[in-house]
Amino acid sequence: MKKIHILLSALSLAAAAPATLSAQNNFQLVEESMSNPDNTPAPVYPVPSDRQLKWNETEFYAFFHYGMNTYTNQEWGTGMERETVFAPTQKPDPKQWLEVAKKAHMKGGIAVVKHHDGFCLWPTATTEHCTRNSSGYGKDVDIPKDFADAARELNMKYGFYVSPWDLSSPYWGKKDSNGNYTDEYARLVFLPQCAELAQYGKDQFEMWFDGATGGDYAGGYGSYTTSEKRTIDNSQTYYDIPNLRDSIHNLLPDVVMWGVGDEVRWIGNENGYSGQTCWSMGDGEAGSEYAWMWAAGESDARSTKGWFWDSNLDNEVKTAETLFKMYLETVGRNATLLLNLPPNRAGLIDDSVAEQMEALGDLLDKRLGTDLAKSATVTADCTREAMGNGNYEAGNLIDGNKDTYWATPDGSKKAVIELKWDTPQTVRYVSLMEYIKLGQRIKKFKIETSEDGVTFTKRGGNQATTTVGYKRIIPLNGSTAEYSTDGYMAKAIRITIENSRSCPLLHTIEVF
Structure with missing residues (x-):
């Protein structure tokens, strides 16, 4: 299939300056030098790009x-739904969606x-299959605009x-008389849609593309009687x-492209x-x-x-405790x-969901809100x-600055770090963060506590204390499901790094 240039030409992207470095390569060009005046540790490749780092910090x-499925009570629609089926009972409010998320400490x-x-x-x-042809509160709804405006107002990504x-x-999956796929769908529909969405703001942090590649096909807009099976063999x-990725990155320098950009991965x-x-x-x-290649996981x-949201079913909202466990495990x-929060038919996050989000925020404040390492x-x-x-x-480990870090000498792949207090502290979690700008390194570690500052006991139960990466939170009782009411009394915590790909680098240790 010939290369499609419509996205570039439609937005005059050909004039845009090309990226100086492909995020997919994850290799940094450095000026050759015979000296290292700051004694900076050498990178352990691969390393993340700037946009990947900013994405990871969203956490x-x-x-x-x-969308349409909200009003048909379906998880996957057919494509045959009339536009007027999209019928919010009031004007959808993306600001309320984000306010609910913010109460759960989402960024x-x-x-x-x-x-x-x-x-x-x-x-x-x-396409005519859009809000322009809906009716009532649904007519001419512009969710991308309202969502982007609300996010900026709330200082959220x-x-x-x-x-x-x-x-x-x-056009989707259409073939010509010779049995070859045509370029009409990408050229006339998909790439222009992505370009339209890019115009809602250069400050977007992620564009998400699902991986579905075909199945039962309804027949297209305006044709509600045909049904066939269409698939594609090479998405x-x-x-x-390649054209999509380069074009969007030129427009949105900080956006990672899930599913097509090879920048982040589905956790599985x-x-x-x-x-x-x-x-x-x-x-x-x-x-x-x-x-x-650097491709951190997204769950x-x-x-x-x-x-x-399915108005015919009990939507079975997960409790804040269940969601806190999920947070620890991601x-x-x-x-x-x-974390998905589905708006209801009023275009709002339902009260039942909002209540649990606020409760989750309270749990995060209570359990992970006061860093004892600072003292x-x-x-x-x-x-x-x-x-x-x-x-x-x-x-540097307790200065609250992500840009400073502790490091060992070259060749030293093991180390012992101790945090001590004058009086015993009640501790339940230890959080470690590697300085991943120079690569992920740690392969094995252990955590011990001491009530008297002399005798140490290993903590973490059967948690696999192997990798750290951007962030690792270890429940000292070994359970992500059971909060330790009593915790452990500790005058000292010892963190032993037992193996690393190269000299280990940590920028933050927190204790809760």
């Missing part, structure tokens, strides 16, 4: 599945603005989910992904957990120490029974958590020599 954010959200049924939640120029698969489009070629389940061993490279729940999970295991004295048995502007002392 916990919301998914908002809302942003991704709005589903086009699902597989093809209905667009903005008055797009690419935002992005959009747009399905490549489109059950409503007569990279069919959707012209929709149940809100990652592997206890979790590398930011490779695939699935555990990743791989030996993979050559997409539901707060209710389904992805979309954000606390070197992944991000994308500790911290020491390490080995520290990299400070030279020039370099500073690698243990005090």
